[in-house]
Amino acid sequence: MQLKLKEVIPGEGDVKSFVFTPSEAFSWTPGQFIHYTLPHKDADQRGDERWFTISSAPFEGDVWITTRVNSEYSSSFKQKLSAMAPGETIEGDLPEGDFTVDDPAREYVFVVGGIGITPFLAILKQLAHDGKDIRAELLYANRDENTIPFKAELDAFARQHPGFKITHFIGNDLIDETALKAAGSKLNDPIYYVSGPEPMVEAFEAKFKEMGIDAAHSKFDYFPGYDSV
Ligand SMILES: Cc1cc2nc3c(=O)[nH]c(=O)nc-3n(C[C@H](O)[C@H](O)[C@H](O)COP(=O)(O)OP(=O)(O)OC[C@H]3O[C@@H](n4cnc5c(N)ncnc54)[C@H](O)[C@@H]3O)c2cc1C
Incomplete structure (x- = not known):
């Protein structure tokens, strides 16, 4: 699925949240993550794939990646992510993972x-x-x-x-x-x-x-x- 960048919200220190609108409606369980592919020229040895937890909640609709972007040491993936303009897209798979709270009563x-x-x-x-x-x-x-x-x-x-x-x-x-x-x-x-x-x-x-x-x-x-x- 394609996810279109809506905005980037600066956080504390080197933290940034990248807010994406998915091309198709889907839901997730809070705590799950997505595998992303972001092809770019001159990728470093860590390559063009990453996993990021969805830091937004399902009711919000948008998919947030919240990560650290160090201005001096960032990987080529994070440099490419940071250089994206609103409207540009990243490829993401469907959410997965079981780091979820199944029973809030516990x-x-x-x-x-x-x-x-x-x-x-x-x-x-x-x-x-x-x-x-x-x-x-x-x-x-x-x-x-x-x-x-x-x-x-x-x-x-x-x-x-x-x-x-x-x-x-x-x-x-x-x-x-x-x-x-x-x-x-x-x-x-x-x-x-x-x-x-x-x-x-x-x-x-x-x-x-x-x-x-x-x-x-x-x-x-x-x-x-x-x-x-
Ligand atoms: C299931 C799962 C969920 C994940 N969820 C998240 C998430 O929600 N948010 C998130 O941020 N990551 C998440 N990750 C990790 C993410 O996939 C990346 O591995 C991580 O963000 C590091 O990114 P990077 O490899 O692009 O390195 P960068 O963060 O760009 O760092 C590049 C390199 O520079 C080094 N470096 C950084 N600062 C300095 C410094 N001051 N001095 C010297 N060296 C330095 C780092 O150690 C690293 O080796 C998740 C991973 C998995 C598997």
């Missing part, structure tokens, strides 16, 4: 590194739109307190949903076992969702094994291409 710990927030944006926006509550704690790690992606939107959601709490971890203040246990102990039989740079998510996967958090109580979403938050 309780959750969301463990997020930086841009790994994208699936939760879609999940939380759709819940708010549907008038549903969620009992969850977001443990949110970022390198800089001034460039936390979507901080204002998340704070607004927390104000409107008293069961949703946010704890920030900045720089070397890491989300450790104590923090995981503290969040989990306040909740009833919580499920841990982890999303962020691949090395971070792998480290949590290993830690969960040590802590005895099993596959029925954990889900992981890996963003390759990022070394750290």
Whole structure:
């Protein structure tokens, strides 16, 4: 399917949201991602394909890619994406993935590194739109307190949903076992969702094994291409 660029919305720091209108109507479950192809001349070794979570919620209709675009270090794919003008198109497959909240009545710990927030944006926006509550704690790690992606939107959601709490971890203040246990102990039989740079998510996967958090109580979403938050 073709997705037509509508606008680009600058976010915190190097975060940008690319808003696309799909050529055909389709829906998705918040938390799913799309495989994109963006052919371009002189593609670098990472090539012309990428996967991005849909950071918009289905009720919004448009498909958002939210990503970091570093002005100095960007891949040729992201340079091409950034150079797109409104009206230009990108090719996308149908949504896939199971990093979704199937039962909002359960309780959750969301463990997020930086841009790994994208699936939760879609999940939380759709819940708010549907008038549903969620009992969850977001443990949110970022390198800089001034460039936390979507901080204002998340704070607004927390104000409107008293069961949703946010704890920030900045720089070397890491989300450790104590923090995981503290969040989990306040909740009833919580499920841990982890999303962020691949090395971070792998480290949590290993830690969960040590802590005895099993596959029925954990889900992981890996963003390759990022070394750290
Ligand atoms: C299922 C799935 C969902 C995903 N969802 C998202 C999403 O919603 N948003 C998202 O952003 N990504 C998402 N990703 C990851 C995405 O596909 C890319 O791999 C990622 O955005 C990195 O993009 P890039 O390879 O174009 O590298 P770029 O981001 O362009 O970075 C290029 C290279 O430069 C390096 N670099 C960057 N800054 C510096 C610096 N200051 N100094 C030195 N080196 C630097 C990077 O480490 C990288 O190696 C997802 C991946 C999967 C598999």
